[in-house]
Amino acid sequence: TETELAAQRNDDFDPNLLVERNEIKDRVWKAIGQLGEKHREIIILRHFQNLSYGEIAEALFCSKGTVMSRLYYARKALKEILDHET
Incomplete structure (x- = not known):
């Protein structure tokens, strides 16, 4: 509905929410930086470059499995890092 869209637009410009989102992004990127190279690489390819499993397999010369x-294991490691941070 238009009311929901208007509320979403207001949230997009709420300074407190913007600060909170930036803090979360910073925490996630810091945690990603603590991952091993293979885990860091696969998280970035999947979640930031939005590659499919098949595309990642081709890029890394490995199987989809x-x-x-x-x-x-990368997600599990990332979760552990973020859980220990708080």
Whole structure:
């Protein structure tokens, strides 16, 4: 509805929300920087470059199964880093 869209637009310009979002982004990027190279690379390819499993497999010269496995362990490691940060 138009009311929901207007509320969303207001949220996009709420200084407190912008600060909070930036802090979250900073925390996530800092945590990504603490990952090993293979985990960092696969997180970036999947979640920031929006590549499919197949595209990642081609780029890294590995199977889709390997991509899925690395992504699972990368996310798990990222969660552990973020959980210990708070």
